[in-house]
Amino acid sequence: MVSIDEVARFAGVSTATVSRALSGRGHVSDSTRARVESAARSLGYVVSSSASSLASGRTRNIGVLLPYLDSWFFSTVLSGIASALMRRGYDITLYNLSADRVQRASVFETFLRRQRVDGVIAISIELGADETGRLRELDLPIVAIGGPNPRLFTLSVDQLAVAQLATEHLIGLGHRAIAHIGASPEFDIDFHIPTHRRQGFEQALADAGVPTRPDLYEPADFTMDGGFRAAMRLLGRAAERPTAIFAASDEMAIGALLASRELGHRVPEDISVVGIDGHELGEFFRLTTVDQFPLGQGERAADAILDALEAPRSGALREEPGQLPYELIVRETTARLEP
Amino acid sequence: MVSIDEVARFAGVSTATVSRALSGRGHVSDSTRARVESAARSLGYVVSSSASSLASGRTRNIGVLLPYLDSWFFSTVLSGIASALMRRGYDITLYNLSADRVQRASVFETFLRRQRVDGVIAISIELGADETGRLRELDLPIVAIGGPNPRLFTLSVDQLAVAQLATEHLIGLGHRAIAHIGASPEFDIDFHIPTHRRQGFEQALADAGVPTRPDLYEPADFTMDGGFRAAMRLLGRAAERPTAIFAASDEMAIGALLASRELGHRVPEDISVVGIDGHELGEFFRLTTVDQFPLGQGERAADAILDALEAPRSGALREEPGQLPYELIVRETTARLEP
DNA sequence: TTGAAAGCGCTAACAT
DNA sequence: ATGTTAGCGCTTTCAA
Numbered sequence: 001m002v003s004i005d006e007v008a009r010f011a012g013v014s015t016a017t018v019s020r021a022l023s024g025r026g027h028v029s030d031s032t033r034a035r036v037e038s039a040a041r042s043l044g045y046v047v048s049s050s051a052s053s054l055a056s057g058r059t060r061n062i063g064v065l066l067p068y069l070d071s072w073f074f075s076t077v078l079s080g081i082a083s084a085l086m087r088r089g090y091d092i093t094l095y096n097l098s099a100d101r102v103q104r105a106s107v108f109e110t111f112l113r114r115q116r117v118d119g120v121i122a123i124s125i126e127l128g129a130d131e132t133g134r135l136r137e138l139d140l141p142i143v144a145i146g147g148p149n150p151r152l153f154t155l156s157v158d159q160l161a162v163a164q165l166a167t168e169h170l171i172g173l174g175h176r177a178i179a180h181i182g183a184s185p186e187f188d189i190d191f192h193i194p195t196h197r198r199q200g201f202e203q204a205l206a207d208a209g210v211p212t213r214p215d216l217y218e219p220a221d222f223t224m225d226g227g228f229r230a231a232m233r234l235l236g237r238a239a240e241r242p243t244a245i246f247a248a249s250d251e252m253a254i255g256a257l258l259a260s261r262e263l264g265h266r267v268p269e270d271i272s273v274v275g276i277d278g279h280e281l282g283e284f285f286r287l288t289t290v291d292q293f294p295l296g297q298g299e300r301a302a303d304a305i306l307d308a309l310e311a312p313r314s315g316a317l318r319e320e321p322g323q324l325p326y327e328l329i330v331r332e333t334t335a336r337l338e339p
Numbered sequence: 340m341v342s343i344d345e346v347a348r349f350a351g352v353s354t355a356t357v358s359r360a361l362s363g364r365g366h367v368s369d370s371t372r373a374r375v376e377s378a379a380r381s382l383g384y385v386v387s388s389s390a391s392s393l394a395s396g397r398t399r400n401i402g403v404l405l406p407y408l409d410s411w412f413f414s415t416v417l418s419g420i421a422s423a424l425m426r427r428g429y430d431i432t433l434y435n436l437s438a439d440r441v442q443r444a445s446v447f448e449t450f451l452r453r454q455r456v457d458g459v460i461a462i463s464i465e466l467g468a469d470e471t472g473r474l475r476e477l478d479l480p481i482v483a484i485g486g487p488n489p490r491l492f493t494l495s496v497d498q499l500a501v502a503q504l505a506t507e508h509l510i511g512l513g514h515r516a517i518a519h520i521g522a523s524p525e526f527d528i529d530f531h532i533p534t535h536r537r538q539g540f541e542q543a544l545a546d547a548g549v550p551t552r553p554d555l556y557e558p559a560d561f562t563m564d565g566g567f568r569a570a571m572r573l574l575g576r577a578a579e580r581p582t583a584i585f586a587a588s589d590e591m592a593i594g595a596l597l598a599s600r601e602l603g604h605r606v607p608e609d610i611s612v613v614g615i616d617g618h619e620l621g622e623f624f625r626l627t628t629v630d631q632f633p634l635g636q637g638e639r640a641a642d643a644i645l646d647a648l649e650a651p652r653s654g655a656l657r658e659e660p661g662q663l664p665y666e667l668i669v670r671e672t673t674a675r676l677e678p
Numbered sequence: 679t680t681g682a683a684a685g686c687g688c689t690a691a692c693a694t
Numbered sequence: 695a696t697g698t699t700a701g702c703g704c705t706t707t708c709a710a
Binding site for chain 3: 342343344354355357362364365386391393394395
């Protein structure tokens with residue numbers, strides 16, 4: 001590996017000047033900079049990250065904390081983060097929180113404390129108080145996405161408003177008998193997303209003067225299979241059939257869609273289905289949904305971290321944690337209720 | 340951040356001893372080790388990765404090169420890698436190769452050359468000759484998964500055998516009019532996976548003395564939508580309908596399944612469908628498939644890299660690049676052809 | 679604008 | 695088994 005000394009010798013300057021020219025910190029004359037850059041290029045020199053980090057305290061590396069890698073939402077957010085960081089020359093190191101207590105603890109006790117990262121992005125994880133504390137002790141900028149954590153700078157989508165929007169769409173189409181697949185009505189420990197989406201659903205109904213129908217709730221686990229089974233139960237019951245289904249996630253909505261078809265109901269003629277998320281499969285299934293742009297969430301988080309890092313008084317996350325955008329995407333699984 | 344000196348002082352030993360005790364390199368008496376460990380623990384000391392890397396040349400970090408993050412296969416393999424590496428105390432940094440020429444080049448010219456990693460795992464990427472060269476110049480252990488690259492130590496599934504197995508399953512059930520969704524028959528530039536899977540398909544037919552039927556090939560792009568449309572074209576044609584569909588990926592198989600149903604054909608009574616991959620949705624759709632265990636692929640790759648790193652003569656990938664396992668999973672989308 | 683030199687926090691010879 | 699010490703390859707004062 002070619003080192004900074006060789007570049008310095010080749011360009012006829014000191015190593016300090018090479019460092020300044022290549023990093024852009026400190027003043028260097030244009031001609032010197034050009035000479036150094038060309039020397040570096042022709043020697044194939046790349047700054048050693050460990051030497052640079054040790055000397056400067058900056059790593060050009062961001063840690064990303066997430067609970068699952070093999071799940072559409074997380075990997076999409078991650079993809080957004082990766083592209084934004086790479087554009088700005090940052091590396092990204094992954095901390096996949098496993099279910100295993102000990103391993104999970106080791107992320108906070110060891111991995112994150114190796115001084116390998118300049119900041120961390122935490123994607124939708126429910127952090128314990130101690131874990132949040134550990135994160136803050138790192139004394140690094142931390143940006144959370146969508147977590148319910150008041151002690152962290154958090155970028156989040158207003159889940160209540162999102163669910164409300166989806167429900168209003170159904171109500172606007174004339175539906176009144178609307179089923180809810182997701183959280184059960186009693187279920188009220190703050191398991192965040194399910195609960196907020198249920199509250200948004202109920203808010204929309206209340207605003208429209210539509211009474212809630214306990215018989216039209218079906219709890220499900222946010223998977224396609226869960227949505228399928230919930231819809232089977234729901235539509236299999238003798239009671240009055242709902243004319244629309246609000247599913248608290250796209251995967252459940254797709255499951256519900258498939259279940260409806262399997263039972264011989266046409267979507268959207270016999271029954272409308274709306275989801276939430278903007279899942280990649282939504283397009284294929286022509287699913288009406290509220291998109292929350294996960295790719296964009298990742299990019300926003302990356303930008304927020306980098307802004308904090310490169311701000312004049314570094315380390316400070318400026319401004320208030322923004323609300324993330326969302327948008328109703330009307331496709332072909334919802335239709336006006338025909339009398 | 341507490342440093343090694345404080346631990347040394349606290350434990351009443353030199354920094355060298357602390358280093359030895361904590362890293363396990365070099366001999367330290369049990370009692371000293373215990374004292375050092377407890378000092379480190381009570382002070383909350385964690386080795387600084389940059390200082391350690393600079394001094395030792397080891398980073399405890401593996402780079403992972405992949406083309407997509409938001410795709411089931413890649414994120415599943417990545418998940419396997421992450422868990423295996425984390426178990427052994429390694430970090431993982433992500434290099435997501437974008438389509439952008441310049442950015443892609445920068446991964447090889449800059450990112451990977453920062454000496455941030457001890458080794459790299461490349462997941463199913465088609466690398467140019469120059470890129471392969473750059474990788475080898477790194478002089479680090481490199482493990483590829485499923486790429487067609489003779490110059491790299493590669494862990495791969497025998498795609499031909501996999502396709503053959505799936506096809507034999509269909510033939511064994513009595514099917515003869517078997518459609519192929521995936522590569523087109525002429526399409527023979529080595530776009531690796533599609534081509535090999537087509538060849539395995541044809542091999543199985545040939546072995547069973549079943550002539551290939553050019554009219555039963557439908558090219559598709561390995562997405563659910565592509566599989567859906569291919570099946571629609573296939574089944575919509577007036578000619579004799581196939582009794583089974585071989586889809587070269589599970590996503591296409593699911594698309595084909597949905598298309599069949601949409602056209603009023605029952606699966607598997609009217610038509611059998613088999614896929615390849617072991618996709619997470621296969622379970623839900625009761626899809627018969629050949630699983631190639633992507634999670635396991637990631638774990639194997641991680642183990643191979645770590646073995647190379649920790650081998651006596653470090654850096655050497657021992658043994659021949661193993662073949663990865665696969666397995667026919669019979670579910671409910673295939674059935675015996677009834678006369 | 680540039681250079682000299684003192685570290686950054688560890689590890690690994692080399693001694694003992 | 696342990697300590698002393700010389701770097702590892704940069705960045706950043708400080709001085710010129």
